[in-house]
Amino acid sequence: KDKILEVNDLHVSFKTYNGEVQAVRSVSFDVKKGETVAIVGESGCGKSVTSQSIMRLIPEPPGWIKSGEVLFDGKDLTKVSEKEMEGIRGKDIAMIFQDPMTSLNPTMTVGKQIMEGLVKHQNMGKAQAKERALEMLRLVGIPSPERRINQYPHQFSGGMRQRAMIAIALACAPQLLIADEPTTALDVTIQAQILDLMNDLKERLGTSIILITHDLGVVADVADRVVVMYAGKVIESGTVEEIFHRPRHPYTWGLMGSMPRLDLTRDKELSPITGTPPDLLSPPKGCPFAARCKHAMKVCQREMPETTQVRGSGSHKVNCWLEHPMAPAVEPPAEVVG
Numbered sequence: 001k002d003k004i005l006e007v008n009d010l011h012v013s014f015k016t017y018n019g020e021v022q023a024v025r026s027v028s029f030d031v032k033k034g035e036t037v038a039i040v041g042e043s044g045c046g047k048s049v050t051s052q053s054i055m056r057l058i059p060e061p062p063g064w065i066k067s068g069e070v071l072f073d074g075k076d077l078t079k080v081s082e083k084e085m086e087g088i089r090g091k092d093i094a095m096i097f098q099d100p101m102t103s104l105n106p107t108m109t110v111g112k113q114i115m116e117g118l119v120k121h122q123n124m125g126k127a128q129a130k131e132r133a134l135e136m137l138r139l140v141g142i143p144s145p146e147r148r149i150n151q152y153p154h155q156f157s158g159g160m161r162q163r164a165m166i167a168i169a170l171a172c173a174p175q176l177l178i179a180d181e182p183t184t185a186l187d188v189t190i191q192a193q194i195l196d197l198m199n200d201l202k203e204r205l206g207t208s209i210i211l212i213t214h215d216l217g218v219v220a221d222v223a224d225r226v227v228v229m230y231a232g233k234v235i236e237s238g239t240v241e242e243i244f245h246r247p248r249h250p251y252t253w254g255l256m257g258s259m260p261r262l263d264l265t266r267d268k269e270l271s272p273i274t275g276t277p278p279d280l281l282s283p284p285k286g287c288p289f290a291a292r293c294k295h296a297m298k299v300c301q302r303e304m305p306e307t308t309q310v311r312g313s314g315s316h317k318v319n320c321w322l323e324h325p326m327a328p329a330v331e332p333p334a335e336v337v338g
């Protein structure tokens with residue numbers, strides 16, 4: 001399949017009073033047309049910073065994209081002008097967030113907010129934009145759209161607001177939707193409905209999705225591929241099947257082992273592994289997980305493991321010295337292999 005997005009060797013930092021925080025360090029991954037890629041990891045691992053960098057929404061200063069490429073449709077978004085970026089945002093790439101109130105305008109009706117993008121990006125007239133807005137409200141499952149279109153965000157429930165935000169995001173039929181913890185604040189039933197909706201829209205409109213989440217249950221439900229981040233780096237990536245059934249990185253083993261299996265509790269933060277991630281003011285020279293890893297060897301402290309393709313796999317990649325031919329054979333703990 002064709003790639004819609006390719007992130008290559010991306011580095012993003014923030015200036016603080018204590019020095020430079022290296023929030024994203026050499027992140028590479030791609031997204032193909034019509035595919036959902038989940039980026040998972042604990043808070044502070046760089047997943048949100050990565051997605052904001054794609055949209056060029058990093059607050060500059062104190063943040064800045066140090067190096068790397070974000071190729072969208074072959075164009076490097078780190079290099080385009082702010083004006084061109086404004087044309088891309090909302091039209092070709094749209095974003096939804098955990099809290100719809102941060103992106104909905106409280107002083108404008110929901111209908112106007114859907115129509116705004118259509119008028120701006122697609123040169124639609126008012127009547128046509130209104131038709132399309134009604135259609136979008138229907139598509140995301142908002143009842144009585146004719147009445148709802150004239151209401152303000154505060155007149156919507158939490159789940160309805162999330163739907164409204166998705167309607168705004170998808171009105172211009174973007175090629176890529178970035179969803180940052182889109183369902184974290186919602187209760188389990190509504191969460192499932194919103195995820196179904198995203199899946200459905202992906203099928204119908206062919207939108208590619210980047211889903212940022214700490215919730216592995218959500219990932220299993222909707223993603224095609226998974227990118228696992230730790231301390232600003234991608235440490236493992238592969239298909240859902242590969243990551244859930246044959247994970248190769250000790251950090252991923254910890255994540256999988258901590259996943260609630262039988263109950264459907266979805267609000268647990270990922271922090272299964274004892275210890276804390278390294279300080280990104282002075283990240284370690286070697287493997288960022290070494291201080292918490294049961295299997296750490298001398299080489300792990302000394303040198304960063306390279307990205308290795310897992311033997312016998314199609315797209316499964318891992319950054320761990322255990323993949324080296326000279327490393328001792330270490331098997332994942334029993335509770336992880338399913």
Ligand code: SF4
Nearest residue numbers: 287290293300320321
């Ligand atoms: Fe553990 Fe070493 Fe692999 Fe890092 S490279 S995860 S420290 S075994």
Ligand code: MG
Nearest residue numbers: 043047048180
């Ligand atoms: Mg975040």
